[in-house]
Amino acid sequence: MDRLARLGATVTDAIAGIGRALAMLLGAIIGKPTPRKSWPLFVQQMYVVGVLSLIIIVVSGLFIGMVLGLQGYTILVDYGAEQSLGPMVALSLLRELGPVVTALLFAGRAGSALTAEIGLMKATEQLSSLEMMAVDPLRRVVAPRFWAGFVSMPLLALIFSAVGIYGGYLVGSGWLGVDEGAFWSVMQSAVDWRDDLMNGIIKSLVFAFVVTWIALYKGYRCEPTSAGISKATTSTVVTASLAILGLDFILTALMFGG
């Protein structure tokens, strides 16, 4: 009986949490747009969330592309199919690794920072103080961060994939001697603009939405103490990573499974 009650409590808590998160998001993004005031805030957040994540994204993309080239080559060469290296690298990056790894890195780099920042603003009464100054913290603090995350992550994923493909090309063509022309042309005939590129972008839009939302919500609802903030930050990374992987499976099944 006790367990049943606990299960019930967990479920109601979860549903209430989703409801609160939804309320926060709607409060942040619905309302009369005020471009003159919100545009500079948005750009500022694009800088913090997007530009500052560039280095880790570019470096990881390059290395993952190079590793794909190396691993792919050693497998494909056994079948005399090393010409398929191009499509292998490009398809794994565009369909899977680009969106997923970018989202995971983003959750760790930018998501945790968002949670900690908002948590600290809450702990130091900055959010309350905004409210008392008749400024809605959802519109002023949460909304620009949400949009910046939502816009910058797909861009980061594209950069990640492009750099990764280039890394695969460097290793495959420059080092292992796959014919350069074949590398690109086989890739071109195998990669479809709509099926692969667009689906990858849709994936990263979904991830961007979910990761940013989770990060902001965890910060906004965190207990305003140092222990609470550290717990919320950890929870952002864990929850966001699990959400990314779970959603990735569902999206992949919907897009490529049928």
Place this chain on the structure above:
Amino acid sequence: MESRKSHIFVGLFVVVGVLALLFIALRAASGSTVTAGETYTLYAKFDNIGSLKVRSPVKVGGVVVGRVTNISLSGEYYEPLVEMEISQDYDKFSETSSLSVLTAGLLGEQYLGLQPGFIDDTVGTLEDGDTISDTKSALVLEQLIGQFLFSQGEN
């Protein structure tokens, strides 16, 4: 000053993102360039299509002229019926053209090879909705081996 600097970086960031998109779109992916323009539809019946798939290319002498758009079974005897879209740029194929299911390399993808027929006053050209009757099915490895063993046994 500070905000101006971040504006510039954000602008650069967006430009780099768009460049990445262009790089992928132009260098790594192919739009369905052949079927992007005007097309017309042809049909063909096969005994066996092997592992031909929707979106497999239709080639003439190695040049892609169209793509398979649908594969179904038709008629009383459930014959595989392949529907394909051919670019309007190539609209003068003779009615005597033949179509075969070919394989790119030993392990490659299967595609349709279109062999243009002769042109004469007595034969017309293939129009939208026509069916190509002269088709050769896919080579199926098991059948080949079976035939080989069978002919060995007869000797």
Place this chain on the structure above:
Amino acid sequence: MDNFVALKDVHFSHGQRTIYDGLSLTVPKGKIVAVMGPSGIGKTTLLRLIGGQLRPASGSIKVADEEVTQLSRKKLYELRKRMSMLFQSGALFTDMSVFDNVAFPLREHTELSEDVIRSIVLMKLEAVGLRGARDLMPSELSGGMARRAALARAIALDPDLIMYDEPFAGQDPISMGVIVKLIRSLNESLGLTSIVVSHDVDEILSIADYAYIIADKKVVAEGTPDELRDNDKAIVRQFLQGEADGPVKFHYTEDDFAMDLMGEAHG
């Protein structure tokens, strides 16, 4: 109506814990009203109730003749432009300089040009003696300076009401003196109404026009500072003289100590 703020029979609970059980107090216009009481009785909660950040379970809270508990969100935000609150920590925005912090409410709520904003901000900073510190970031300020900068921000829009949440807590005697003087002089020169929540009895009674002592979920004593000093209620005596135990228990509500030790109380 002479009262700028009036609370009548307010009940409020936080989770299971009842914080106010029938609280009533009034704040006359243009006066400094002190609200005192032992720690942990929800003095900050009182300010949040007045600011409309929290809603009471029942009772009426009137600010400038508007019923805060009934206001729509939009009206509430309008009303809040007329009041400001000095948080205990100062709550300066850590990503902006002192200047931008003070300019923030002006940029948010007015359409003034940058030139005008600059003059107003410098004026307010001058009033709190921080004009030279305008380019510092909040992290570079001492606690007392941060609170003064926050005060400059609080008066940026020339509000009618300022609520001070523990303005003296954790200050050295000099900055305490500075803040006491500031509260008094701002009140006089700007015609403000002030509510000061504090437990620094001497400082607050030196500037307050009227004072309330809250304990045990309601107002237990009120009056001018002199009346309070002459009050001989046990609880007032205890609070004003800082005795460790008295009507206000030194211990948090608990079971009998001996029982607890024996492990029977929770058995």
